[in-house]
Amino acid sequence: MLLGTQRVNAQGRLEIGGCDTVALAQEFGTPLYVVDEAELRARCRAYAAAFADRYPRNRIHYASKALLNLAVARIIAQEGLCLDTASYGELFTALRARFPAARINLHGSNKLAPEIELAVRRRIGHITLDNFGEIQLVADAAAAQQRPVRVLVRVAPGVDPDTHRFISTGQADTKFGFNILDGSAMEAVRRALASPALRFDGIHFHVGSQLLDTVSHEEAISAAVDLMAQIRATTGALCHELNIGGGLGVRYLSTHEPPSLETYAERITGALRSALARHGLPMPVLAQEPGRSLVAEAGTTLYTVGAIKTVPTLTAPGSRTYASIDGGLSDNPRPQLYEAVYEVIAANKADRPHDRTLAIAGRHCETDVLIWDASAPELEPGDTLAVQTTGAYNAAMASNYNKFLRPAMVLVGDDRADLIVERETPADLVRHDCVPARLKAGART
Ligand code: LLP
Numbered sequence: 491m492l493l494g495t496q497r498v499n500a501q502g503r504l505e506i507g508g509c510d511t512v513a514l515a516q517e518f519g520t521p522l523y524v525v526d527e528a529e530l531r532a533r534c535r536a537y538a539a540a541f542a543d544r545y546p547r548n549r550i551h552y553a554s555k556a557l558l559n560l561a562v563a564r565i566i567a568q569e570g571l572c573l574d575t576a577s578y579g580e581l582f583t584a585l586r587a588r589f590p591a592a593r594i595n596l597h598g599s600n601k602l603a604p605e606i607e608l609a610v611r612r613r614i615g616h617i618t619l620d621n622f623g624e625i626q627l628v629a630d631a632a633a634a635q636q637r638p639v640r641v642l643v644r645v646a647p648g649v650d651p652d653t654h655r656f657i658s659t660g661q662a663d664t665k666f667g668f669n670i671l672d673g674s675a676m677e678a679v680r681r682a683l684a685s686p687a688l689r690f691d692g693i694h695f696h697v698g699s700q701l702l703d704t705v706s707h708e709e710a711i712s713a714a715v716d717l718m719a720q721i722r723a724t725t726g727a728l729c730h731e732l733n734i735g736g737g738l739g740v741r742y743l744s745t746h747e748p749p750s751l752e753t754y755a756e757r758i759t760g761a762l763r764s765a766l767a768r769h770g771l772p773m774p775v776l777a778q779e780p781g782r783s784l785v786a787e788a789g790t791t792l793y794t795v796g797a798i799k800t801v802p803t804l805t806a807p808g809s810r811t812y813a814s815i816d817g818g819l820s821d822n823p824r825p826q827l828y829e830a831v832y833e834v835i836a837a838n839k840a841d842r843p844h845d846r847t848l849a850i851a852g853r854h855c856e857t858d859v860l861i862w863d864a865s866a867p868e869l870e871p872g873d874t875l876a877v878q879t880t881g882a883y884n885a886a887m888a889s890n891y892n893k894f895l896r897p898a899m900v901l902v903g904d905d906r907a908d909l910i911v912e913r914e915t916p917a918d919l920v921r922h923d924c925v926p927a928r929l930k931a932g933a934r935t
Contacts (some may be wrong), residue, residue: 491744491878493788493878493879494506494529494788495507495526495529496790498841502838502841503837504835504837506524506526506790507905507907508903508904508906511524511790511792511837511874511876512838514902515794515837518898518900518907518909519913520793520794520817520874521791521793521897522792522897522898522900523790523791523880523897523899523911524902525557525789525881525899525901525910526789526902526903527788527903530562530565530784530785530788530881531565531569533785533787533788534552534565534566537783537784538570540751541755541759544759545755545759545762545763547775548775548776548777549572549775549776549777549778550571550779550780551574551593551733551777551778552573552574552781553736553780553782554566554573555576556781556782556784556786556883556886557785557882557883557884557885558580558583558886559885559899560910561911562785562910567587567588567593572593572594573589573593573594574594574781575594575596578604585608585612591613592613592615594614595616595618596616597618597620598620599665599666599667601620601624610628610635611635616691616731617639617640617641618644619643619644619678620666620668622677622681625678625681625682625685625688628687628688632687632688638686638687639689641682641690641691642693643678643679643692644666644668644693645667645668645675645695646666646667646695647697648662648669648670648671649706649710651705651706651737652701652702652706653698653700653701654700654828654829656827657698657828658697658698658699659698659699667694670713675693676717676721676724679693679721679725679727683725690727691730691731692718692729693717693729693731693732694732694733694734694735695714695733695734695735696734696736699739699781700737700739702739702747702749703749704753704758706737707734707758707761708758708761710734711765712761714732714734714765715766715768715769718769722771731774731777732762732774733777733778734777735779736778736780736782736783738780738782738783739782740882741787741879742786742878742879743831743832743833762776782882785881785882786880786881786883789879789880789882789884789885790878790879791821791822791877791884791897792837792875793815793874794816794873794874794875795813795814795871795873795874796853798811798812798871810848811849812848812849812851813848813851813866813869813875814852814853815852815853815875817853817894818851818852818854819852819858819891820891820892820894820896821894821896822860822884823887824883824887825858825861827887831861832877832878832879832880833878833879834850834866834875834878835878836875836876837874837876838873839873842867844865844866845867846865846866846867846869848863848864848869849861849862850866855892860877885897885911890914895915895918895919896913898911
């Protein structure tokens with residue numbers, strides 16, 4: 491499958507944004523994260539258009555945890571989207587990119603005082619409350635700055651989405667948000683309403699990630715609107731905003747079929763309208779926080795093939811070929827964490843049939859196989875591999891395991907490539923290490 495602006499050029503090589511990926515690998519080295527600017531912008535626009543057509547009072551926050559750096563933050567700001575942050579670091583990066591503070595919100599299941607202080611001082615749009623202790627912390631910070639803070643109350647809607655259990659958050663047994671069924675959510679709303687330092691604006695939920703249908707979103711919307719009705723009935727307060735989180739899935743494999751943005755928007759706004767009508771509630775602002783569905787398919791990772799070995803197996807077909815790449819677990823931990831699956835294109839042999847089955851292995855001291863049954867042409871050392879759909883939660887979750895260097899990232903579009911994240915250097919690996927004086931002398935030789 492070719493995604494975004496990917497195409498095969500006359501030399502039989504994979505191009506993205508008009509750039510030959512084999513040339514990119516030569517110029518910038520591998521592993522290399524490549525971001526397709528036109529595709530990222532097109533997804534932002536398509537998402538916004540799909541909802542604007544169906545529900546005018548809507549707002550889209552890009553979930554920055556999926557991929558955030560200064561250049562990506564600038565693109566999201568230019569596209570007019572809002573931004574969801576979930577840590578001091580994400581908030582700091584967004585502000586450093588001059589992302590308009592009023593368009594940022596802050597999440598977190600255990601927010602620390604410095605995060606709250608920064609958010610309040612810089613007057614970001616909303617803070618989403620996640621536990622009782624935090625209500626007081628935010629109120630205290632607001633009082634110290636002498637300005638009320640707008641808050642949402644995050645609730646666990648009690649739905650169990652069909653996805654990997656490590657990325658499912660909407661069920662009742664979760665660390666996130668206030669439980670609706672046991673009355674905690676209602677109590678949190680009461681406390682927020684009672685605090686003069688807080689302005690209660692509405693509720694938030696996030697059911698889970700990489701969802702390939704809308705069933706759990708629809709169930710959660712219904713539960714959330716029931717709560718909105720209960721809030722109005724018992725306190726008289728109206729929820730001005732309902733934030734339904736992110737979660738829409740993407741194509742990791744050609745066989746994956748997430749709902750189109752039109753279908754997704756139709757189902758979400760349909761579920762919201764009918765729940766509101768059931769209770770006679772006015773239309774709140776519909777806010778959401780897509781991360782993966784905006785950026786995943788805009789990202790490709792380039793690797794260089796090294797060692798290739800074929801080993802006997804006990805099961806058919808009797809042998810397996812491992813092609814090792816120059817990255818792995820440290821630049822993409824998702825296969826190990828979530829049994830995530832990917833497809834690959836041999837970038838320098840993109841026009842050849844991908845009719846062999848082989849394992850693409852990382853080079854860490856673990857069984858870090860990136861793809862167990864990849865379809866590829868016959869590979870040789872030196873080939874460039876392009877692993878697709880790596881824009882979300884790859885660079886964002888990269889580590890220095892085995893003291894590997896985190897890769898560079900380039901932004902491609904209109905036949906040009908710009909470096910947006912430099913490759914780490916060996917010096918970066920020891921930059922924060924300290925050697926106490928008593929360890930400096932006396933090494934045995
Ligand atoms: N809003 C909240 C409050 C979230 O917790 C998340 C994701 C999102 C929005 C964005 O969800 P998305 O549209 O990207 O599905 N590292 C995992 C994904 C963890 C997602 C956590 N929360 C992965 O690599 O699959």
